[in-house]
Amino acid sequence: MASQGVGFDPEEFSRLARETGVRLRKARKPLIIVGLVIVAFVALYGSYYQVEPDEVGLVTRFGRFVRTCNPGPHAKFPFGIEQVQKVPVQRQLKQEFGFRTARADIQSSFHKDEKTEAESVMLTGDLNVATVEWIVQYKISDPYKYLFRMRDVEETFRLMTEACMRTVVGDHSVTELLTVGREAIAAKAKELLSNMCKLYDNGISVQQLILQDVDPPEPVRPSFNAVNQAIQERERAINEAWAEYNQEIPRARGLAEQKIQAAEGYAIDRVNRAKGDAQRFNALEEQYRKSPEVTRTRIYLETLAAVLPTAGKKLIFDEKAKGILPMFPLGPTQEVKP
Amino acid sequence: MSRRTLVIVGVFVVLGLATLSSALYTVSETEQVIVTQFGQPMGEAVTQAGLHVKMPFAQEANVFDKRWLEWNGNANQVPTRDKKYIGVETYARWRIANPLLFFQRLRDERRAQSRLDDIIDGETRNVIASHDLIEVVRTTNRAFEKGEEAEDIMEAESMRQIELGRDKITRLILGRVSQVVPDYGIELVDVQIQRVNYIESVQAKVFDRMISERKRIADRHRSEGQGKSAEVRGKKERELKVIESEAYRKTQDIQGRGDAEATAIYAEAYNRNRELYRFLKTMETYHSTIDKDSWLVLSTSTDVFRYLQSQTAASGGKAAAPTR
Numbered sequence: 001m002a003s004q005g006v007g008f009d010p011e012e013f014s015r016l017a018r019e020t021g022v023r024l025r026k027a028r029k030p031l032i033i034v035g036l037v038i039v040a041f042v043a044l045y046g047s048y049y050q051v052e053p054d055e056v057g058l059v060t061r062f063g064r065f066v067r068t069c070n071p072g073p074h075a076k077f078p079f080g081i082e083q084v085q086k087v088p089v090q091r092q093l094k095q096e097f098g099f100r101t102a103r104a105d106i107q108s109s110f111h112k113d114e115k116t117e118a119e120s121v122m123l124t125g126d127l128n129v130a131t132v133e134w135i136v137q138y139k140i141s142d143p144y145k146y147l148f149r150m151r152d153v154e155e156t157f158r159l160m161t162e163a164c165m166r167t168v169v170g171d172h173s174v175t176e177l178l179t180v181g182r183e184a185i186a187a188k189a190k191e192l193l194s195n196m197c198k199l200y201d202n203g204i205s206v207q208q209l210i211l212q213d214v215d216p217p218e219p220v221r222p223s224f225n226a227v228n229q230a231i232q233e234r235e236r237a238i239n240e241a242w243a244e245y246n247q248e249i250p251r252a253r254g255l256a257e258q259k260i261q262a263a264e265g266y267a268i269d270r271v272n273r274a275k276g277d278a279q280r281f282n283a284l285e286e287q288y289r290k291s292p293e294v295t296r297t298r299i300y301l302e303t304l305a306a307v308l309p310t311a312g313k314k315l316i317f318d319e320k321a322k323g324i325l326p327m328f329p330l331g332p333t334q335e336v337k338p
Numbered sequence: 339m340s341r342r343t344l345v346i347v348g349v350f351v352v353l354g355l356a357t358l359s360s361a362l363y364t365v366s367e368t369e370q371v372i373v374t375q376f377g378q379p380m381g382e383a384v385t386q387a388g389l390h391v392k393m394p395f396a397q398e399a400n401v402f403d404k405r406w407l408e409w410n411g412n413a414n415q416v417p418t419r420d421k422k423y424i425g426v427e428t429y430a431r432w433r434i435a436n437p438l439l440f441f442q443r444l445r446d447e448r449r450a451q452s453r454l455d456d457i458i459d460g461e462t463r464n465v466i467a468s469h470d471l472i473e474v475v476r477t478t479n480r481a482f483e484k485g486e487e488a489e490d491i492m493e494a495e496s497m498r499q500i501e502l503g504r505d506k507i508t509r510l511i512l513g514r515v516s517q518v519v520p521d522y523g524i525e526l527v528d529v530q531i532q533r534v535n536y537i538e539s540v541q542a543k544v545f546d547r548m549i550s551e552r553k554r555i556a557d558r559h560r561s562e563g564q565g566k567s568a569e570v571r572g573k574k575e576r577e578l579k580v581i582e583s584e585a586y587r588k589t590q591d592i593q594g595r596g597d598a599e600a601t602a603i604y605a606e607a608y609n610r611n612r613e614l615y616r617f618l619k620t621m622e623t624y625h626s627t628i629d630k631d632s633w634l635v636l637s638t639s640t641d642v643f644r645y646l647q648s649q650t651a652a653s654g655g656k657a658a659a660p661t662r
Binding site for chain 2: 060061062063064065118121122123124125126127128129147148149150151152155156159160162163166167170171172173174175176180181199200216217219220223224226227229230231233234235236237238240241242244245248249252253255256257259260262263264266267268269270271273274275277278279281282284285288289292296299300301303304306307308310311312313314315316317
């Protein structure tokens, strides 16, 4: 429906008033004049209206929509000929689901009862139950449609939002809802709701849909916490095992390295000693070759000279005197000291 | 002007005003009007908003709403095809599409609401009862994102693929209702399932199931923790063994190499004069084998004591090996 744009004409209005005034003055009834003044006052009062900065005014004449007014002072036909409905198009409106803000303040207080509880309880896609609280922020994008297309737009919008949210939650598992899926669910629900608003053509545009508290239902909550606890336990067990691993493996690596180094030391030791011995032997052998007889005898006698004194008992006998041997006293004796 | 004429004029003015007000009627943006003459509808509905004229006194303007109107269903307890008792709340939006028919069949909105109760509730029941619960809950067959728990813990039922889904089911209800309501001059613009909930007694069972499901998940986490930590310990054991045995292998290898090289060096050196080596080694052995507990029984015929008997006897057999 297009505005006809037929404005209020003040000149015509004052002319009419003047003529009526003249006619009545002829009746010469002062009372009527007083009455006329009152009527004029009411007419003036009824023709003035003001539109606040965040609103627009929709004017209907005899019920028919004629024009939209922007913020500021305006005039209209009085006596119900023209009527104004003001719609807050600039204001961001909000609906709450699953709770109500009882008092918005620095520390807002919230209110919940059976009714809000019924709003928040819903079935998830894996046939579990969860309570979801959320808010919707919206604006009136088309005041004409908002006013005239639907009776009780706000309540309908509530129902639409609930239906959308449940549709989306019904397509997610309870775990997704409680953890990873929150944002996706909110985005999906907003999209669905926006589409539905377009379909319903209700003049509302959805600004934001934000999930608030999402919880498993009260009786089930402890078991959900138990799962979290179990996850912690699992992580702890694994961490402990890794801690042990990290304690022992580097140490074992160090020990292994130590053994290897020691073995290398041993090998080098062996080789060096062998080389030393060989060099010594070679040197000796070179000299020995020059005069083997003498060297040999010298070494032999030197050895005996060194060795013989260390022996505990020494018995030197002549092969010809064979009789001595049987008299040789066996057993320990103290008489001969080395 | 006499008093009588004044009265007559007055009467005419009043009559004229009454006629005028009866002849004029307004239709607002949200309304549509059926004009009836002595109860008989006259022509089509007036849907254009504004000031309209009718025949005074004889005709009457019957106002109907033009907007989308509410219909909110009550929570219906319905068993689904798989015998789950659920409460279903639906809402619908409808409008008076044919005011004349609406006026003839139902006269007013109150009667329309009660008729809609019958029809929509009935169809909702029918449709819900002939489908499984999962069809009402889910919309698509999207796979759940697997979080911490494994798939086999979830109810097999909830993992079932759906045939229709919530959206198609509401379209089904809408379609069925839309076949009936045009008879009443009504157009059903939308039906939505607003809420689906388990009824109280079922809900308790569902909670039990959820609790046991969570318990299973928790147990799984715990045993997974034990399993994983055992795995890590096993890995540790294995690596310890690897490290130790590797070290053993390397040390043996290195030592062996050292021994081999030393042996080769010795062999190479001693091979140059085996006799000398044997002699020297024997001498060395004397050093290490003879101590104070050893008895030496020596004959005067040995090299060293040879001269005890005769200073000259030492002329022969000196090259012979020393006493062993």
